[in-house]
Amino acid sequence: MSKEIVVSGIRSTGHLHLGNYFGAIQNYVLMQDTYDCYFFVADYHSLTTHPDPKDLKANVFRVVAENVASGLDPDKVALYAQSDVPEIPELYLMLNMLAYVGELEKVPTFKEKVRSHPENVNSGLLTYPVLMAADILIHKAVKVPVGKDQEQHLEMARNFAHRFNTRYGQLFPEPQVFRFNKEAVKIMGLDGIGKMSKSENVNATIYLSDDDATIRKKIMKAKTDQGPSEPNAEMPDFIQNLFLLLQLTASADTVTTFKDAYNNCNIRYGDLKKQLAEDMVTFVKPIREHATDLQRDETRLRKILKEGAEKARESSRKTIEEARKLIGINYY
Ligand code: TYM
Secondary structure (H helix, E strand, O other): OOOOEEEEEEEOOOOOEHHHHHHHHHHHHHHOOOOEEEEEEEHHHHHHHOOOHHHHHHHHHHHHHHHHHOOOOOOOOEEEEHHHOOHHHHHHHHHHOOOOHHHHHOOHHHHHHHHHOHHHOOHHHHOHHHHHHHHHHOOOOOEEOOOHHHHHHHHHHHHHHHHHHHHHOOOOOOOEEOOOOOOOOOOEOOOOOOEOOOOOOHHHOOEOOOOHHHHHHHHHOOOOOOOOOOOOOOOOHHHHHHHHHHHHHOOHHHHHHHHHHHHOOOOOHHHHHHHHHHHHHHHHHHHHHHHHHHHHOHHHHHHHHHHHHHHHHHHHHHHHHHHHHHHOOOOO
């Protein structure tokens, strides 16, 4: 029986962080043995913010190295750069004809960019979800492991797939968000403002490349409050976030001890942070060290990308031929 197809991507706009790891990469690693996986570095998507050309290669190589250091095996999956697969922009062009400006303008991530960067509202930003749909549909993926922030984009990919199928004939399955533990993961910044992010909120984000001292410093500065004033009080979201991080990196006993303390109103946030800092250092260190070694081995990274691109192109070529045929642009 053929395996189900999985696609997901990460933009090459900075260092990967705990949100990328727990929202996406952890699921990639868990899926790689059971599914037919295509994981890529979304370097075209990163062009919306006009990165310096001299930084691009190092950024792409770092994302690859950090994925492999997190446990992704390039022999089991196709790990490639989006720009190495020309069938993706071809499908993007086709899907653009089925995407309406009105619906694209309503996408919350687009509206947020318009608000935060009014000087750079380019049409690549507007059609960002169309390119994402092309990334996914080019391999006819059915499962897409992503964090909570990408759910709306996935819904749009389903709409575009449905629209194509209705107009031209059945070609694309409608891709669904996938997570092993079912719960949508969103890792907030340690300052309690927004989510951990590659390029913003830098001091409140823990990167997979952060050294031990930096991790400790960031966690000790994390936002807390006076503590609960009554037993079993509801946690504010920034405290919930600290507990989530503890749950993801510490032993079950440790989590229970601090949860009990919270519920009994005798929690000491200083102790919680110290514990979390140590567990986080233990968690990040092997990934960071492995990623640093890999980044020095450019030959290996180049080989991974080349082999990944070959696998991705083989699958993409078939889909684009079928799409051309259904649309009627196969002339000889
Ligand atoms: P990007 O590069 O912003 O993030 C990569 C993955 O990490 C997840 N993520 C988070 N999860 C939880 N908490 C956070 N704070 C957090 N920050 C990021 C994201 O949900 C994502 O899964 N548009 C995508 C890249 C992309 C893509 C695709 C993804 C392009 N084409 C096709 C899937 C399928 C993006 O910018 O992700």
